[in-house]
Amino acid sequence: MQFSSQIxxxxxxxxxxxxxxxxxxxxxxxLGLEKDAVRHDKLLILYWLKTQRVDSILSxxxxxxxxxxxxxxxxxxxxxxxxEELLCQKPRPGRxxxxxxxxxxxxxxxxxxxxxxxxxxxxxxxxxxxCDIPVAYRTVHQWVRYRLKGKLKVPLPVNEKQKSGAVE
Numbered sequence: 001m002q003f004s005s006q007i008x009x010x011x012x013x014x015x016x017x018x019x020x021x022x023x024x025x026x027x028x029x030x031l032g033l034e035k036d037a038v039r040h041d042k043l044l045i046l047y048w049l050k051t052q053r054v055d056s057i058l059s060x061x062x063x064x065x066x067x068x069x070x071x072x073x074x075x076x077x078x079x080x081x082x083x084e085e086l087l088c089q090k091p092r093p094g095r096x097x098x099x100x101x102x103x104x105x106x107x108x109x110x111x112x113x114x115x116x117x118x119x120x121x122x123x124x125x126x127x128x129x130x131c132d133i134p135v136a137y138r139t140v141h142q143w144v145r146y147r148l149k150g151k152l153k154v155p156l157p158v159n160e161k162q163k164s165g166a167v168e
Contacts, residue, residue, distance in 0.1 A: 111150040
């Protein structure tokens with residue numbers, strides 16, 4: 001029985017053929033300044049490829065915990081537009097919020113006043129009349145209670161046994 005000695009040539013799939021224009025020091029500086037997690041991961045991939053800490057897209061994806069197609073998509077955007085294109089934040093799709101920042105600020109100021117609101121129904125009526133927002137009661141409750149951390153100024157019930165000056 002003869003064994004033919006054939007040399008297997010393996011092609012390494014996923015090797016990044018990309019020229020990174022920034023230096024490793026520049027990328028490290030940008031990494032230190034970045035606050036957004038996704039943008040940090042994008043910069044980290046570039047840094048790893050520049051310093052040759054990873055040798056393929058697949059190893060970078062495994063090390064980062066992302067799918068390889070995500071890394072390929074990031075590198076494709078870097079190839080087309082550089083670091084600006086890679087780090088640009090695209091607007092999120094979907095319906096805009098009914099409570100824009102100006103209205104949220106006005107509501108927050110109203111909640112911080114001494115008189116305040118005594119019920120969520122009052123807040124709902126205030127939003128409908130003053131700000132012309134057709135907002136649902138549930139939305140009002142979610143915004144006031146959980147997002148703005150507002151406590152409504154509701155007096156405690158008076159008990160007959162309570163001292164007369166305790167409520168004031």
